[in-house]
Amino acid sequence: MIGYIYWVTMDEKQAIQRLKTGDISGLEFLVARHQVKAVRTAYLITRDPGLTEDIVQESFIQAFHAIRSFDETRSFEPWFLRSVVNASVKIMQKSARQVQVGDEADELFLQLVERVESVEAQVESIELQNQIWDVLQKLSPRQRAVIVQRYFLGMSEKEMAQDSGSAVGTVKWMLNTARERLRIMLGRSER
């Protein structure tokens, strides 16, 4: 049952408790608190602003339906962002947007990683950001998601493992694979 509930100030735990009773003011609070980071996370994986909003909206709706099984002693954000990441990857895997990495793409990336590592204060450079943006496009959705979790969401390998229920070694391997591919591709882009 969904109730029409008013916006109230509450902490996250209260919001979740309210949502568990069908009070959508709890969802409104959670949307307000987490939507920007969630949309940005999805955007980095999908590159499509319109699509990301749909993904995040759907993820919030799914969270609403699944909230009764959520353990309130845990933080909502990792639980929710995991679903956003997974939904983004799934959508991209379904779409034809996935770009296969080829020699030409590899060539693009080579110089870039060297610039990231060697040039001071270059990250503010629009050009550099564009290059990284292009590089991300060349990764598989799952590799992109791993990069986003590690660098954008700031998750440690241990957290990623705990969050995904995978062994740390598995996460480390996936991250290294994605990072290595990124490194190679970024590096080649500046040759």
Next chain:
Amino acid sequence: MNDSRMKDALEQIARRGVPENTNLWPRMEARLEKRMSLMNALRRRPLAAILLTLIILLIASGVVYAISRSLGFSPALGVVETSSLRMLDKPVVLERDGFGVTVTEAAVDDSRTVIRYQVEWLAQPPQDGEFDTSCMRTPTLLTQDGTRIGEGVGTADGKGVIDHGYWVRMEFPTLPAGLNNARFVIPCLRAFVPGSLPRDWEFDLHFVPWDGTPLAPVYEIPTATETPVPIISTEQATMPVTTYDISFALEQVIELDSGYVFEGNSNWTDPKIQYYSVSPYSAHLLDATGRVIPLDWAPPQSRPVSESQNRWAFQSVEKPSALPLTLVVDGYTFTLVTDATFDLDLGAAPQRGQTWAMDLDVPVEDHVLHIDSATWLYDTSGNRLEFQLSSDDRVFGAGLFDLQNTIGAGGGGGAIGEPEKAPFIATVYYQSDLPPGVIHISVTSLDIVVRQPWQTTWQP
């Protein structure tokens, strides 16, 4: 690669693509709004028409309405206690910066203060621009000297959208007897339209004793009518069962001009039942002649008082005249928290598309979950193990997890209305290929349906 630089770069990229003022809520709310067609219909019904009809009914029928605790209902304010009722003497309107806010109704009874207000944009709002979602403070009720009475909390059906704005109903602590003036502060408007929104709206409210204007009758049902629900149907009678100590109670009936709203609760004590999970799946009404009157779901007027309670409400699609009425809950569902495991040996080199015939019976609480098979599916829906399951006809879903390897899981079953008697599936998702060897699958929950009616007869 320099981690912090990569993080900074990704943040800059994300900021370029997604502005800080992103606001998903209006669209989401519109989606959720559609589910509330019943309440929409109720809101569209003019209060005056309801009250007029009720007055006519009262006069014409000569029936004495026994209203316990003198409760009354209005669509604007919900259920209020009338013996101590004070009402807002007149609406209070403020207009500022192209917005109008009107406190349309308010009431104080012995337990709470209810305030309903409406926000409208008086001019065409900008179509583009940034949404101001930075203001998140809560409306507050104060005495006129500034003493804080309390912050507002949402009511069970306390918000709606209109053409050029929205309305809100919320509850505050009651005002002390004799205190008839209060200050109501709305710090923030909701970011329904782009652009900056005027803040800190203050209203001086004045309450007067209720003038006796009729409210829709609310009939309270004595709590003694709370009765255990059948846990097992006749054809299942030979099966051992745990009763879980579930009971249903009809708490109140609201008499509208168009029908009756029956509100009650489900209660239980067994901690194995997931919180808030016991719910009827459908219900109907019988009049004194045995005629069936369909019921629609309606939003309950109040919230569960604990995690071991759920609330439900049904509204009749017409107003039967042959009384008494019998409310029949056709059956109910709940989620049972379980702790069982089974193993699946995937072999040394599991292959995508491979199916493992299992034919395994797993005892789970009072049930036996039959694991027919598992198939490794790898397609656009994800990398997953899909289990084909069946059980007795009380089980219509199960939650499975591979706690060592999984990245997520989906239960089987799930239904609107009565769950079907059929095999079901449960899915366990994996981030990468399935590991070789034995995996341990946990059965963390079962979805249970009881197809046995519970009923109670009500005479106003």
